[in-house]
Amino acid sequence: MTRLKDSGPHTGARKPTARSWLDRFFFVSERGSTFGREVRGGLTTFMAMAYIIVLNPIILSGVSDVNGDVLSAGQLTTMTALSAGLVTIMMGVVGRAPIACAAALGVMAVVAYQAAPVMAWPEVMGLVVWQGVAIILMVVTGVRTAVMNALPHDLKMAIGVGIGLFVALIGLDNAGFVSAGEGGGLLQIGAAGAGGHLDGWPILVFVCGLVLASVLLVRGVPGAIFYGIVGATVLAIAVHYAAGLDSRDWGGASPELPGNPFAAPDFGLLLRVDMFGAWTSAGATTAGVILFTLVLAGFFDALGTILAIGTKADIADADGHMPRVNQILVTDGAGAVAGGLTSSSATLVFVESTAGVSEGARTGLASVVTGLFFLAAIFLAPVFGVVPAQAAAVAMVLVGAMMMMHIREIDWSDVAVAIPAFLTIAMMPFTFDIASGIGIGIISYTLVRSAQGRVRDVGWLMWALSAVFAFHFSMHALGL
Secondary structure (H helix, E strand, O other): OOOOOOOOOOOOOOOOOOOOHHHHHHOOOOOOOOHHHHHHHHHHHHHHHOHHHHHHHHHHHOOOOOOOOOOOHHHHHHHHHHHHHHHHHHHHHHHOOOOOEEEOHHHHHHHHHHHHHHOOHHHHHHHHHHHHHHHHHHHHHOHHHHHHHHOOHHHHHHHHHHHHHHHHHHHHHHHOOEEEOHHHOOEEEOOOOOOOOOOOHHHHHHHHHHHHHHHHHHOOOOOHHHHHHHHHHHHHHHHHHHHOOOHHHHOOOOOOOOOOOOOOOOOOOOOOOOOOHHHHHOOHHHHHHHHHHHHHHHHHHHHHHHHHHHHHOOOOOOOOOOOOHHHHHHHHHHHHHHHHHOOOOOEEEOOOHHHHHHOOOOOHHHHHHHHHHHHHHHHHHHHHOOOOHHHHHHHHHHHHHHHHHHHHHOOOOOHHHHHHHHHHHHHHHHHOOHHHHHHHHHHHHHHHHHHOOOHHHHOHHHHHHHHHHHHHHHOOOOOO
């Protein structure tokens, strides 16, 4: 019998071609991908995430700290892009997964609306750095397993859903679509002073952007949210000049075309961090609760996102275990540290990475590509400064909607689950405080389960967390 040679046309296996070091390092061929797919996937992920370069500065620069100080939107644009670029490249090289990182919306809400009102900005960012350190220590020591097991699955899902609803409410308020009600009402449709009606060109810009992004999103167009913001911004520019509007009509910066699209990056916020000030200025209990909320809001969301991306990219095994998951989680913690050091809030994994995966990304090479695009955006700050709050609000509402999708994973047929899950979700927007929602949810779950005679099922760590939150809620009444 004549053996077939490896060379020449035949039906047997082909001789393996030589793989470059880049291919071997990122497992490109091993995961069934190509360099072209990785580049295309990396670009798609950037397009899907680019709105954060606009949204993060708008949110953080729109809030004063306890001293009345405001962060510069221009500096925040530079820092947001810088942190996202560096951490995403690190994720690609260390984690070697198609996962991109940027300022996390859930953590951003805690930073802006819970931490800033009770401490100075450098102290806020110091807590963000501690958040990253805590996440890294949790990964290294295995504490993450204990915390993961302590919080019931339904409550974890409820926390994510509640944060989504909270973020959407902020977006609707920033757009002027809802506002504080007149005559004692909690909320009303339309901006303040509009008498409960939708009125003005800026509202139309928001609605058009929301419709455009929603249509593209449901049709599976990569970068749908980004295109919605771009479309709303283009409309805002046209309306601004045609109708002769000014900054008062937009409730902030006007969508005016910059004279020069390029600008030298402003690194003024880099390393403006106070690592220990929060514990004395806001108090150890308040700072501790905020830090706990930051860790909770970022850590559990990251775990779910990482596994979701791994499953979609077909690189997780049958049990849902991701390769190099510890490296990925450590990088995620390092991203929080980087976000604090750049004053851009915690830079964590982004679920929008699934857009790149849908375009074929399977390796960390795609993340490197995404990171390089973020770094290039540093020099285009004037372009991103054109985007009005009404256009950026489109992203907040839709991201909130996508976070709400996890509500289907809650067992609403069990009243002992439904009560704490509902309170967790409802209390975040109703109290305008993420920590309150988490605390009320944990306490109610502990009490309800115990009332069923299932004290042991609750676990000592949940009791400990309940005691911490109960003390926090009663501090004022106790005169502390």
